[in-house]
Amino acid sequence: MLSNDLPGRAELVRRASELVPTLRKFATWNEENRRVHDDAVAALAEAGIFRLRTPQRYGGYECDTRTLVDVAAELARGDGSTAWTASVYWIPTWMASHFPDHVQDTVFASPDSLICGTLSPSAMAAPAEGGIVVNGKWGFITGALHSKWQAVIAVLIAPEAEPMPVLALVPTSDLHIVDDWHTAGLKGTGSVSTVAQDLFVPQDRFLPLGAVLQGQGVSHANQSSGIYQAPLLPVASASSVGVALGLARAALDAFTQRLADRKITYTNYTSQREAPITHLQLADAAMRVDEAQFHAHRLAALVDRKAAEQAPWTIHERVLARADMGAAVQRAREAVETLANASGGSSIYLDVPIQRIQRDIQALSLHALMHPNTNTELYGRLLSGLEPNTLYV
Template identity: 30%
Template structure:
């Protein structure tokens, strides 16, 4: 598969980024390892996990230390930085972009723990240390025991768990007498959890999103924090905190988890247009697809859908970063508006990907077709619960109408 990298290499707009020079350098390094990532993408799809050497190559670009605080050697970069890096990775290997978002997003969650916990986690660790997290639905149970918590449970599906050293899991909490105390987030080290092989899916197979299993493990008190401390506005409103803790983790993860599918669809567009001058249109007089007015119309429309999605996602990422520079939490109705934009963006991406499959023809459905693999990855990735269109449209509608929000995490 030989295509131009113009779409992946050129941002749609000029953005304000706390580390935009570093972003450009990371992206340049990704293009250097791009051919290797594209080859490894096929192997990762077959093995249902990315190869260790591919992960190490990604780490060496700096992509896995975007969200790590500067005091631990990270870039403390923003949502726009992660979006641009992840969509570039997604251009070559959607799973590579996905696990990069997950490890950085998990670090965003970890950043909400106390300084003492963060020192414990990053004291002797590299800034590119891998992390996983599951924060969609509470699972398992944490029971208070002494000055800590006794934890057991299973959490599907933990993207990047195969290359993680820590994981942050949403969990039901209760006192020693069994009294429920709500929902919290537990931070566990690699020796405290095992992995159950459950990731058998059609797309994004290389993410290795298996089930995290914790069996009767004790953690200290400060490695579990309540829901509101993790996803509430406490840190975002504290003028004494810095950029990393001002950044809203849920909207950031929702915005950036769409990036690998954007990059994959841009790769699909480049693939289809690269083949158009040599592929014919069966049962017509057209010698090539490029001569067909219908084909030219279709590929132009698909490209516009991708561009529109990119602009909506960049709008969300830029707003997240702008609010993170201050100490005023983003209003809920604005978060809801961006959630609606996310839903529309991934809907447009999926439409564009499907359009490109129609345009290229039935060869796209060959088992070894690179276009078919991209189609499976995009149609899987855009169904993630945080970005799925129907729910996000309704969240936006709640904000427009002033009704009660259907989601607790905005």
């Protein structure tokens, strides 16, 4: 049972670490069924994983960002899909905490409320009496199958007004789920598409997206909490980067566990650990994991420091947050690829974890927000004296 006292980072990381055997047990089931097993979701809830960014007044923990990174990294040692799903839930939970307090009373009726969401404005909205009507479709909705609420983005088209992207909270039961999640990596996340058809959203359940991107909500109760005042993109970056770090650590675990008993076929090496090439590969991968950890922790430290100061973010800090995330993902992916390439032909069997880890880190690194090239280019653009060419900073 969960204690009434707020757990510290060490306690939450310990809980996540204790979940690793359970998550590994369900990893194959998750892939085969393209969703996280209900028992794994229940185990995460029991450990308080879904409460990390829920406001304290609803039984949440309002954790610092470093805790998110370290918890996600532990979960990913067990299963990348489960870790990604948990980390994605933290982002719409943070977004929901910007809404009017009476709306939060409904959304956070349970401290373990699961909120899925997206940052893509792939729907349209029209004014209606008392609110708006939304039509459209959103893809890549991780965790939708277990969520009660979804944070959706739509472009509001109103007479005599500029088009305005809005963020709305809608019950997942009001959306149609399209079972289209057939992928090569992160298969167990259940990241299906959802569709709204003439869905009415009352006035108090949508906000201008621009305000939320800046961390400017309308909640009175959360005004004194620094974690809800940061810009959205650094928050989202730090929420998910731990999964990449954890997958790289999982690859190290998987590789070293097979090392002593695995020979190198068509050579005289009866144990792979005797080969100098293995020493080079393993050391290179381990150093890249360390580098991924450096960038992930520097990102978390920046977000937490700014939250503590409740100071305005500079454009350099915003872009550096994305650059650190991209660098962490790149180093983690390189570590996994080195170890996967050194794992031999037997590693292609589905019961050998490293093949799944490799597919998961590849899928994660292709995410529009996580992609190393996109984030590195953005940072280089700023260093060249140019303005960012995106609103997502």
